[in-house]
Amino acid sequence: MLLKKTGLLIIIFLCSQFSQAQSGCLISSNATVYTEQDNNGLVNAVLALVFGGNPVYKANPNEPSVATCVNNSHKVWTATSQNCTVCPFGYSFNLLNVITGCQTTTYQGKVASSQILFCPLDDYTLPLTATAGLFGIFFIRKRKLF
Secondary structure (H helix, E strand, O other): OHHHHHHHHHHHHHHHHHOOOOEEEEEOOOOEEEOOEOOOOHHHHHHHHHOOOOOEEOOOOEEEOEOOOEOOEEEEEEEEEEEEEEOOOOEEEOOOOOEEEEOOOOEEEEEEEEEEEEOOHHHHHHHHHHHHHHHHHHHHHHOOOO
16 A cells, blocks of 8 residues: 555656746736747847847737636746746847847736646635525425424
């Protein structure tokens, strides 16, 4: 029995070590996380030079920084100290077709990683208790005990 528990713990530990958290650029002003980094080889090298070495993320896809509870879990984003940049309207180019920056607006944020957290069941205690109470009253009245 002890060998089975130890084997199970080792499997769980190994699976958790190989899992990767998703990363993105958290913009706190609009509570949005941009999840796809602009990795186009030479373009990414130029972008890193233009934006001071900070990673640059595409405007799409994106998601809210705080997700709602679905199937008893939700995604939470935690910001790190590393800066990042998002160009929501694309890049501006000079006459030699070299990227010189963002068009009109630049979002500055922090690189963030995601975690899946379980929703607390305490949020559902009152509705479950009220439903159980109503069923109890219904069955008591049906048997004419009350």
